[in-house]
Amino acid sequence: MEEHEEKCTVVLKGGTDIADSKLVFSVDSKFIAGCSGSEVKVWSLASGQCVQRLKGHKGRITAIALHPANPYQLYSTCQSGFIKKWDFMDGVELASWKTSSPCLAILPTKQSTLYALTGIVSKPSSALVSVELSGNESSITKIHHGILPKDNAVAISCQELFVAAVTPGTLVIHTLQSKNETPHVVQLKHQVKNISKSGEFCCVSTHPKEMCIATGMKDGKIILWWFCVTERKITAIKPMHWHSLRVNDISFTALGTNFLSGGHECVLVRWQHNSSERSYLPRLGSPITRITTSNDNTLYALCHADNSIQIISQDFKVIQVMQGLTLVQGLDHTGLILDPKSGSIVMNGRPGHLQFYNLETDTQLFNLDIVCQNYISPENLRRPLIYTEVSRSAFSPDGEWLATVEERIDRKTTPEIRLKFWKFNTSKQQFVLNTSVASPHELSVTDFTMRPALDLQAVSTSVDGRFKLWSLVDDTDIYRKRQRWSCESVGFYRDCTPSKATYSSDGSILAVAFDTSLTLWDPDTNQLCEALSHPSKITHLAAGVESTAHLLICGTSQNIYAWNLLSCSVHWCLDIKPQNIVVNPSTEVLAVFTQDLKLKVLHAETSDVVFEQDAISPGPVTSALFVLGKANTSGPLSWMGSSKLYYLDTNQELFTLEYQNDEDLESNPTKKLKQDLPETTLSQILKGKAHKSLVTNEEDFEATRVGTISSQFLSEMLSTPAHVLPAVTTLCLPFLSELMVRSKSHVKHDDEEDEEEEEEMEVDSDDGEMEVAMVTKSEVKPVVSRDQSSAYHELNPQMFHAFR
Template identity: 35%
Template sequence: MAAYREGRVVVRGGADLVKNRPVFSSDSKYIFVCSGHTVKIFSAASGDCVRELRAHDGEVTGVVVNPQNKLQVFTGSMDGTISQWDYMDSVLLKTLYVRSPVCGLFAHPSHPDSLFATIFDEKSDDNTRLKLVKIKIPKQAGQCVDVVDQFVTGNVQAGDKGVAFGARGEFIATIMRNTLKIVFMKDMHLKKLSPDRTPLTCIACHPSDYCIAVGDEKGRISVWRNFHKKERRALEHWHSLRVEDLCYSPEGSVLYSVGHECTLVEWRHETLQKKFLPRQGAPINHIAYAPNSQQRALSLMTNAMLIQSHLTTTQTIQGLVRTNFNQKREDYLPIGLVIDPHTRALVTNGMVGQLQFYQLDEDRLLFSLDITGENYISPADLQQPLFHTEVEKVAFDPPGDWMATVERRDDKQTSPELRLKFWEFDQLKQSFVLNTVISEPHASRINCLSFRPSSSVSHDTHEPMAFTTSDDGKFKLWAAASDDDSQKKGRSWGCESVGFFRDEIPSCACFSADGSLLIVSFGNVVTTWDPDVNVLKKTLCHGVNDQHIEHVVFGHGSAAHCLISASSSVLNVWNLLTCTVMWRVNMNVSVLVADTESEFVATFDRSGNLFVFHPLEPKLVYTKQNLPTPSVMAAVFIPLTRTDSSSSGGSHLLPWEEHSHLYFVTKGLMLMTETSQLHQQRVSHADMEERLPPTPFAMLLNNQQRKAEKEEGVRMQDLPASANMREMLQAPAHILPPVKSLCATFLQGLLDPGTKMLKRKEERDMDESDEDSDQKSDSEESDMDMETAGGGAVNQSKDTGNGTDQSQDSEDHKDQSELQARSGGQYRTQALSEADLRRLAKVSRSGLKWMHKVFQEIY
């Protein structure tokens, strides 16, 4: 059966952040990093990825700031295009079509109308050599423009370490093998320097002087001076391995060099005296300096980038950690992909002897857990790397309370070291704490490790259980038991039973969904065991196929009785209720994984094809032919949460991904997933909605909301400094003056309204006392009217005057000058004592100058 809905493979993380040199923006606030087919823009202050530039179909090989507009960048790609971007809004302005893949992109302010690129030389014999060309930035309008390149020099090294501008752009220096070539831009004169046969690795030019620094494979740095007349060469040797990158500071006073020693070396330009900043954590691949001379970026070979200010690392940008930067082995991701039940993070191999917990939602490293307690040591020879203790297996029990790890070191000269460790999750520390260390749990390498499902504990005990299989021909069951002899109550792990089958070597194993059965494969035979008593129940063998079984998984849900086994060429589905083969198919399986939240099973073959099927039916639920990267090393189903399901929308998901998402990692450590095109378009549309103009209905709602906010602000106008606070909070942060200039004004705004409110309160109290006295006088005069007939006119005039005062008070309530006029004129001031009048006058004259004096002394 074909797929219900067309799917699409998308990259979800793990892209290489350190393959190319990072580039700072002109204001040093952002860092541009080439990452696969995109360019990620990171904030230098926070280290967060704030934007992404997506337009290329091929790998992005270079990014430069537009010499004519500092708010724009150019990006070059292997798809043969150069894109012009407004990076503040992530808007693609123009696409330049080059007739060859762009392997490097360069620019310099002294050549504002040109770009320089390294492309393939079609005139070379093998069509693999690169040449440096000059490309005029087109001025004509249009979204797509064809450009013509001008030849500068040929036979150029690939990457961004082989080309550099010097002396304010007066010359361009390139390297190839052991030759240094200098092209003077004024007359295009070419000069070559080749002192010896040592291959060159990187180059850097002084920004203002005629000086070139070149690094080579032996770790030496050659500094060439006065080469436009009669060259002088100074040779410095500190690095024990090859020099990875060189960089001058913007003013040219310091030369920086980096390499495999995990140390940043600082060389003074005039004297070549050196200083060191050691222990950077990993070999350094690139170094870039910010235009403000206050920050620099170091790219580590572990796919991390350090942002430093002077001698301090201010931010760390970490991608999916790469562990194979100096090791030559095929399986450099031995533990595959595992899910942490607590954090839902992806767990895989990190730095040497560490596990990395990777957050898929945010594409960032959550934290690393040191398992072996060993530091990285650079080797004496890159062709003979040192042997470190590596974490080869990891497993979590379903609740996430326990974690088991297997670490091994084998240098082929001394006795191998093998340790099985059990870690307990500490609720207070919110991390795993070492509980038990078992040295030499097997006589040979452990090839499988897993926990028993938590719902499968036996009737006699509630302790967790794990199993290991080894090349020594045995499998062992491990259980946690209480420490009766220890004064401190706790549990430790020990071996409960050992099993074997003939003289065969167990290759893989797994528990059933309910944990009642343990499946262990020996050669081409599948054996079933009762884990509680370690008794062999059944043996399953297909007579036609004699190949060794490499993968076994159990089905779940309605297919919980199905066992899927796969060898190098055949996939079998067994029915354990009848102990028969339900169906089989010829397939060269490389990865086999089952979804614990549904009945579906996914498999990858060695040709780069994905197949999803239901164990009960020999029909494909989904298939994806010819994946972009065929070498899939590991895969895992990650269960969806309620938030994920509601945000994704069930109708936009593939039917077999309604409960979980399938993630897989390639040999290039690219983390990918398979999703429907409708879901991908929905996610892209959600991102685009933030940049689209509002519809008329949205504008109407916005106006109504603003009107409501305005009315609310009118009701709140008597609150202290509400207008000042609203003005400061609504203003864009980049146009505000320094904070110290706003402090005095802001505090004055907080204090003055409070003083005015105090005055108004005293005025209302005075009015109320006047009204009380007027009412008392009126009552006395009304009593007199019964005796004297002439007092009515007087009382009427007084009542009229009092009403006039009340209307003026309501109209001129906010004016302080009129308040003083009323208090001295029309109001009956005889009701206030002289002390009250002096107190009122003192408050009205208060200017709070003492507060101004305090803040002037502070700032």
């Protein structure tokens, strides 16, 4: 085994929750920033792409907030107890402070003090504190305990007069210290019980112009509280109700005329602040967890429970969607599957969907709706609905066919099972349903895979004790020419239950695991060839590739076996407790993820350990696969060959292994966001950029000059003092002539004259008197006459002195 493990590192590639905390709009509403694991991502609202990554935190970032005095600066805090200040437009870290406790939310003020919630996310409560930042040090003063541990459980008022926070049953108002007053805490508990049945708070928000507080309740009510700072008491209360489930978040618009609310109904509700009028945006696809409004009142940013961000316009139109790795509710069924056509990873997404995920950009390509059912929110969160889920899926070797198994098993009614085959439509560039089989098995399907070579074939195994072979048959009639999938044959072995099935790499042998027996079948005739016994139940099954194609890897709860299919004997056996086994298609190794969170890479022929890594993920690995990429020819990861290993844990986070140096090289350099904006005519003029350097021929160069003013002419005109400029009528003609389209016959002639102008310009000065001799540019003859162009020569000599 190579002694290079210390040079490799576990890299988080996807699955970070981008919708678990409040987002932040830039001051011009062109960008939006949000937390993503241990970094802050900045997205462009024009393209939806991530244009900036702020890296520096060691732990997961829990909250971000703009500096109230400088909207170009941003605060971030993480679970490791650091608070950092960034210039997020330039991607530069400005300052960092270490706190004694991790912060879950931060509320910066215009002074050096900020307010925060300290605690741990997994615990049911946190503490409201004030943090004094001075130099590189910070000091914390506790204010109140028992606050809900999330970033929307605390808010600061306009003019920074008080901080409002909520516990499960109390609204806490902490008045801030001024010259003539001392801090004071007001707790409102008894008033809540008279308004809300549950009396439990979920979130809080403050009005940007008035001393008004909005709280969302567990029973779906929204309560508006008007607070008098001088008297330190509530002067008015107004309850409002529409939501049937708890209110997840509330956000006021910048002017305060409206506020928005959202919850598990997947509906955005916009309320008028001074009336009960409201409007709705329904069917958003997933419960709303956070709401943020832009400074110009034109955009709303919605965070959803499926790890997506939707940007909504003021007229309730979806204008942009930023989708991360969709978090699956419950267990992951299909695991990681590689799409041979797009090279993306396919796995469960929204209920009844498959998501296609791009590893390079950390974005979701699209969702494929398998079950064609709308998402329905439950009536009671304690009794969630049972949805039809995609339990198994597989691709054909060329990616032309996709097979899916969908199930709905509530253990009260008859199980609903459906097998579907999808054909990729080249013209539509999407998968189209070809065959749908109702009840392919009597009970739940345990495994499904497609034949890797030879004729198209698929196999499914079920708890009903049967496995079925599916093949493509001709279904042509007088109306159309088509093919469909049909059950070719059915197999079983004694009274055992099949759990796993796989084909050999050449497709000539079908292996099906029945409890403790490994059975080998001829897939063309469905005849049993051999039965191999194990001491315990088989939980994993994988076939060797290339020179190890004669081997079949079996995993039990205690051991890993390699069977030689030629001799039907055990080739080797290791005492390893596997959690997951995956074979590298480009080399002769297999990756084994153990139950104690270790990775062991074994040579399939000799069982030698060629690589080992500890602490590969926070949780057990549920699925893994190799993806073809750039070749690793040397170093500790050479066993990957031309593939790269990716694996998913129970927290639905996607990891891979990389060199430490490689990670540093792949990290994005610091860049300014304005460099990602498209170049405009005005920006090119002011920067003095020449269009000619961006094109390769004269015709393209002339095309770029249309409507573009000479940067030299404009800079001279703008830099000249106003009191020495000639009349506007004199400058108008040359200004307009710069905008005119020139004919091709004058292009080369004008360029030669431009060079002569610089050589023939002479400026003589004697006792403050100046004489300027200048060769002017050729007139645009089709538009400007010689009489008109004479005014261009009669410019004030003082103007040219100022230009120089």
